[in-house]
Structures are given as C-alpha cells and as structure tokens.
Amino acid sequence: xxxxxxxxxxxxxxxxxxxxxxxxxxxxxxxxxxxxxxxxxxxxxxxxxxxxxxxxxxxxxxxxxxxxxxxxxxxxxxxxxxxxxxxxxxxxxxxxxxxxxxxxxxxxxxxxxxxxxxxxxxxxxxxxxxxxxxxxxxxxxxxxxxxxxxxxxxxxxxxxxxxxxxxxxxxxxxxxxxxxxxxxxxxxxxxxxxxxxxxxxxxxxxxxxxx
Amino acid sequence: xxxxxxxxxxxxxxxxxxxxxxxxxxxxxxxxxxxxxxxxxxxxxxxxxxxxxxxxxxxxxxxxxxxxxxxxxxxxxxxxxxxxxxxxxxxxxxxxxxxxxxxxxxxxxxxxxxxxxxxxxxxxxxxxxxxxxxxxxxxxxxxxxxxxxxxxxxxxxxxxxxxxxxxxxxxxxxxxxxxxxxxxxxxxxxxxxxxxxxxxxxxxxxxxxxxxxxxxxxxxxxxxxxxxxxxxxxxxxxxxxxxxxxxxxxxxxxxxxxxxxxxxxxxxxxxxxxxxxxxxxxxxxxxxxxxxxxxxxxxxxxxxxxxxxxxxxxxxxxxxxxxxxxxxxxxxxxxxxxxxxxxxxxxxxxxxxxxxxxxxxxxxxxxxxxxxxxxxxxxxxxxxxxxxxxxxxxxxx
Numbered sequence: 001x002x003x004x005x006x007x008x009x010x011x012x013x014x015x016x017x018x019x020x021x022x023x024x025x026x027x028x029x030x031x032x033x034x035x036x037x038x039x040x041x042x043x044x045x046x047x048x049x050x051x052x053x054x055x056x057x058x059x060x061x062x063x064x065x066x067x068x069x070x071x072x073x074x075x076x077x078x079x080x081x082x083x084x085x086x087x088x089x090x091x092x093x094x095x096x097x098x099x100x101x102x103x104x105x106x107x108x109x110x111x112x113x114x115x116x117x118x119x120x121x122x123x124x125x126x127x128x129x130x131x132x133x134x135x136x137x138x139x140x141x142x143x144x145x146x147x148x149x150x151x152x153x154x155x156x157x158x159x160x161x162x163x164x165x166x167x168x169x170x171x172x173x174x175x176x177x178x179x180x181x182x183x184x185x186x187x188x189x190x191x192x193x194x195x196x197x198x199x200x201x202x203x204x205x206x207x208x209x210x211x
Numbered sequence: 212x213x214x215x216x217x218x219x220x221x222x223x224x225x226x227x228x229x230x231x232x233x234x235x236x237x238x239x240x241x242x243x244x245x246x247x248x249x250x251x252x253x254x255x256x257x258x259x260x261x262x263x264x265x266x267x268x269x270x271x272x273x274x275x276x277x278x279x280x281x282x283x284x285x286x287x288x289x290x291x292x293x294x295x296x297x298x299x300x301x302x303x304x305x306x307x308x309x310x311x312x313x314x315x316x317x318x319x320x321x322x323x324x325x326x327x328x329x330x331x332x333x334x335x336x337x338x339x340x341x342x343x344x345x346x347x348x349x350x351x352x353x354x355x356x357x358x359x360x361x362x363x364x365x366x367x368x369x370x371x372x373x374x375x376x377x378x379x380x381x382x383x384x385x386x387x388x389x390x391x392x393x394x395x396x397x398x399x400x401x402x403x404x405x406x407x408x409x410x411x412x413x414x415x416x417x418x419x420x421x422x423x424x425x426x427x428x429x430x431x432x433x434x435x436x437x438x439x440x441x442x443x444x445x446x447x448x449x450x451x452x453x454x455x456x457x458x459x460x461x462x463x464x465x466x467x468x469x470x471x472x473x474x475x476x477x478x479x480x481x482x483x484x485x486x487x488x489x490x491x492x493x494x495x496x497x498x499x500x501x502x503x504x505x506x507x508x509x510x511x512x513x514x515x516x517x518x519x520x521x522x523x524x525x526x527x528x529x530x531x532x533x534x535x536x537x538x539x540x541x542x543x544x545x546x547x548x549x550x551x552x553x554x555x556x557x558x559x560x561x562x563x564x565x566x567x568x569x570x571x572x573x574x575x576x577x578x579x580x581x582x583x584x585x586x587x588x589x590x591x592x593x594x595x596x597x598x599x600x601x602x603x604x605x606x607x608x
C-alpha cells in the first residue's frame with residue numbers, strides 16, 4: 001500500500017538565536033513575514049523595499065547586466081514570496097533571500113551564452129550614479145570615475161565566479177564571514193581562503209591592466 | 212616571498228575577522244616585513260576600489276511590478292482544501308517522514324541544486340515493511356513537471372496506521388476529501404515547498420521501511436536494523452529540542468554515553484528555537500539500538516506531550532556521509548567511515564562514548580574539544596555493531 005509522506009509547518013515560527021548576529025534575528029522582518037503569512041501582501045512589499053536595492057546591486061555586480069540583474073531580483077522576490085512559509089527564522093531573512101537570488105543568478109548564467117560587451121559603459125549601462133552626489137568641479141571627473149569603475153568592474157568579471165562572489169559579498173556588501181558561509185553554504189574556513197585567493201587574483205589582474 | 216598562510220592572514224586582517232591572538236601575530240609580521248606591509252596596502256586599496264564602485268538602482272516601478280504579480284499569486288503557505296490535519300491528529304493522519312536514499316536528511320540544508328522557486332516533487336512509496344516499487348520519473352524531471360497539474364487528484368492512502376493525507380499546490384479540489392489513488396499509481400503530487408517533502412529517486416526506493424514508534428513490532432524493527440552495517444534513522448518529531456532531550460534521557464538510561472556538541476547543548480536547552488539534530492552512533496549493536504528505541508517509545512507514551520510518531524529506517528549512503536562530514540567542519544578529517552572490527556574472541560566492550568549529537572547547521576563551526584576527542588578516540592568496533600545516523604527533525608515550532 002502506498003504512503004504519501006508529508007507534513008507541514010504551522011504558520012508560526014520562533015525567533016532564532018543565530019550565533020553570528022549575536023542573539024536575535026531582525027524582529028521587524030519576522031513581524032512582516034508573519035503579517036504576510038496572515039494574508040497581508042503589503043507587508044511583503046515593505047520587505048522588498050528594505051532589501052531590493054542592496055540585492056540588485058549585488059546581483060548586478062555578479063552578472064554585470066542591468067536587465068538580467070533586474071529579472072533575477074524579481075524572480076528572487078517572487079520565489080521568496082512563494083516559499084515564505086518555509087522560512088524557519090533561524091537565519092536572517094536577507095541571508096535567505098540572498099541565497100535564493102544567487103541560485104537564480106547562477107541558473108540564469110548557465111542558460112545564457114556568454115556575451116562580450118565592449119562598450120557597455122558608453123552605452124549607458126554600467127555607468128553608475130556616483131556615491132557622492134556632490135558634483136566635482138574638476139573637468140573630466142565624471143569620465144575618470146566611469147573609467148575607474150569600468151576598469152575595476154572588468155577586473156572583477158575576469159575572476160572566477162567563486163572568487164567574484166566572495167569579493168562582492170565581502171567588500172561591496174560588507175558581510176561577515178559567517179553570513180557569507182550561510183549564504184554560500186560552505187565552511188567559514190573556505191570563505192577565508194577563497195577571499196585570500198580572490199584578492200591575489202584581483203591584484204594580479206589590476207596590476208597587469210594598469211601596467 | 213610572503214607565504215600563502217601569511218597572505219591569508221593579511222586578507223582576514225583586512226576583513227577584521229581575526230581573533231586577538233592572530234591579530235597580534237599579523238601586527239608582528241607587519242612590523243618585521245616590508246613585503247607584508249605592501250601586500251596589505253594593496254589589499255586595502257583594492258577593497259576600497261571595490262567599495263567605491265557606484266551603486267546601481269532598479270528601474271522606477273520595479274516594486275509595483277513585482278507586487279502586481281504577487282497579488283495574483285496564492286498566499287504563501289496557504290494550504291488548499293485537502294491538507295494535513297494539525298499535528299495533534301497523529302492518530303488519524305499518517306504524516307510520516309520519508310527518508311530518501313540520496314541526501315534526504317540534508318534537504319533542509321539546501322543541498323538540492325534546484326532554486327527555491329522550484330517546488331520539489333513528492334512521490335509515493337510503499338508503507339511499513341514492504342519495499343517500494345513505485346518508479347517516479349526521478350528528480351531529473353522536476354523541471355518538466357513543475358507546472359503540471361494532476362488530472363485525477365490523488366487520494367489519501369488508507370493504511371492500517373491511519374489515513375494519509377496529501378498536500379497539493381494549485382487549484383483546490385474543493386471541500387471533499389481526496390478521491391482514492393489507484394494502486395501503483397505513479398502520480399506525482401506537486402506541492403508548495405513544505406519541510407518534509409522529499410524526492411525519492413527510483414534507485415533509492417528499495418530498502419526504506421517506515422514504522423510507528425508507538426506501536427512498533429520490535430522483531431520487525433530488529434530485523435531491519437540487522438540488514439546492514441549502517442542505519443539511517445529518521446525521527447520526525449514535534450519539537451527538535453524537546454525530542455532530543457527525551458532521546459538523551461533515554462540514552463542515559465540505556466547507558467549509551469553521549470557527547471553533545473556545544474551549540475547543540477545550547478539549542479537543546481531552548482525549545483523555542485527551531486533546530487534539527489543529528490546523532491551519530493558508532494559501535495552500537497542492533498539490540499542496543501532497539502532497546503533505546505523501545506525506551507523512547509515508553510518515555511514518549513508516558514510523557515504529557517508526545518513528541519514522536521513514526522520512524523523511517525534505511526541505510527547510510529554516500530551523500531549522507533558527505534553531508535555529515537561537512538557538518539563536522541574543521542574536524543571532518545578526523546572521521547573515518549571505514550572502521551576496523553575488533554576480533555570476536557577478544558570480547559570487546561562497548562566504547563566509552565557511543566553517540567555524538569550535532570545541530571544541523573548551514574555553517575558548522577565545531578570547536579568542542581569533546582567532539583574532537585570523540586572522533587579521535589574511536590577504537591575497533593564490535594562485530595555486528597552498527598554505524599547510525601539518527602536524524603531528529605522538528606515539524607512544528
């Protein structure tokens with residue numbers, strides 16, 4: 001006789017004591033998740049607002065295409081919404097969200113053929129808004145800034161995906177090793193060694209390009 | 212030339228991720244070595260250059276677009292009409308956990324390659340002590356089957372132990388109970404990604420046995436435990452921490468000395484946390500394990516709040532080994548799955564410590580000296596003893 005094996009999470013979860021964030025998951029995220037599970041979709045909208053820009057920036061750096069990055073982020077949020085009932089609360093919400101987005105980005109890259117974009121900067125893609133909104137009075141500043149960004153972004157893209165990922169999460173997203181280990185599902189020792197090798201590789205690439 | 216190890220330390224120093232002792236070591240290195248200072252300067256400069264990369268923004272209207280799509284989706288975690296009974300209806304719902312051959316107990320550690328947007332499949336497997344004969348298409352067809360709706364909705368499988376229930380995603384079938392599933396039906400039931408939903412590849416369906424702990428047939432369980440030198444035992448429970456507390460108490464009574472890892476200790480002491488645990492038992496005989504399970508049954512029956520219901524018995528496979536080894540983190544190299552056997556005539560005694568309890572963790576950080584000692588101190592095993600991975604998986608908060 002056949003048996004179907006199932007069970008289901010109840011609609012509640014507990015605040016988890018995560019070692020790396022020293023005690024508590026962001027309670028407000030949990031409140032919004034709980035509201036969403038009770039049928040308040042606007043609560044999910046609030047969660048999105050909280051993380052979408054940061055997530056987009058990370059994904060953009062990962063795949064270097066604004067349209068694809070936007071698609072990935074959208075897909076990640078839709079997946080997260082559908083899976084919200086399975087979020088246990090024993091990690092930060094954004095860690096969980098990042099994992100979904102990174103998996104989605106990896107799947108996307110696997111499906112695509114590589115496209116070399118030579119003039120991405122000049123076409124308007126990849127030219128970011130300056131972090132410092134104060135305009136410089138020095139002529140050519142914006143162009144120099146764009147060239148520097150393009151140089152560094154190109155170097156980043158010459159790294160292996162593993163190395164690129166850890167540099168983005170660490171240097172651009174400011175994550176701790178434990179958070180990165182949680183997202184990438186590797187031990188902390190692996191994060192440490194990957195970062196070291198990534199930095200060595202990046203250093204070599206930048207030295208050669210600037211020589 | 213700066214050594215690799217020193218470069219790695221410098222990298223961690225840049226990240227502020229070194230302990231005080233290592234930080235002092237790096238400072239000494241920087242004082243003494245100009246090359247180290249130059250490498251550090253370059254690392255810090257490149258890190259700044261990365262941070263200085265401009266931020267890119269989403270197009271205006273992104274949030275509104277996504278929310279429009281979300282409004283059209285069913286609410287997350289919503290159960291369609293044919294859903295499981297609540298936990299307390301154990302007696303009427305055969306909600307059991309199916310142990311898969313391939314990496315099931317690390318399913319929730321996300322070892323699947325499918326992204327979260329791809330709901331896993333559910334397959335039907337035989338009950339109790341019969342072997343599974345239902346050949347699903349296998350996980351390779353998961354993508355193709357993702358959006359397929361079942362034309363004839365499956366039914367609860369009546370079995371001697373209670374009614375099975377089905378969770379499905381998609382349009383609800385209405386208030387009526389599910390119609391019966393024809394025998395040997397290989398219908399896949401698509402569900403939202405619920406916790407205990409596991410894909411059982413065809414090649415791993417043989418050798419999975421499911422028992423009700425509370426009324427288990429000891430002879431049949433013993434026969435299962437004696438089939439192989441390894442046992443993968445899944446114990447779904449109400450609350451992982453409380454269930455593990457109960458199990459540890461039973462082990463103590465059964466004189467199965469246990470080492471509990473530090474983080475596991477903390478989490479066992481806090482039932483509010485939603486934690487699953489894995490117990491590695493080494494050099495335990497089938498009878499000793501059965502004795503522990505019988506004590507567990509008695510303890511659970513007497514308790515004010517029962518924790519357990521069913522248990523799933525299969526063997527440990529390579530993926531289980533790989534994933535458990537990963538849980539050991541930096542101590543992984545100390546575990547040897549190949550164990551020498553003691554000579555029978557020497558009448559070996561059980562080891563001083565037979566069980567190791569770890570929490571399931573995405574980022575294991577084992578530091579306990581006790582864990583290290585447990586792994587290093589393994590002696591030749593008694594003849595006919597088992598290696599066991601016992602998984603305690605909570606299914607409610």
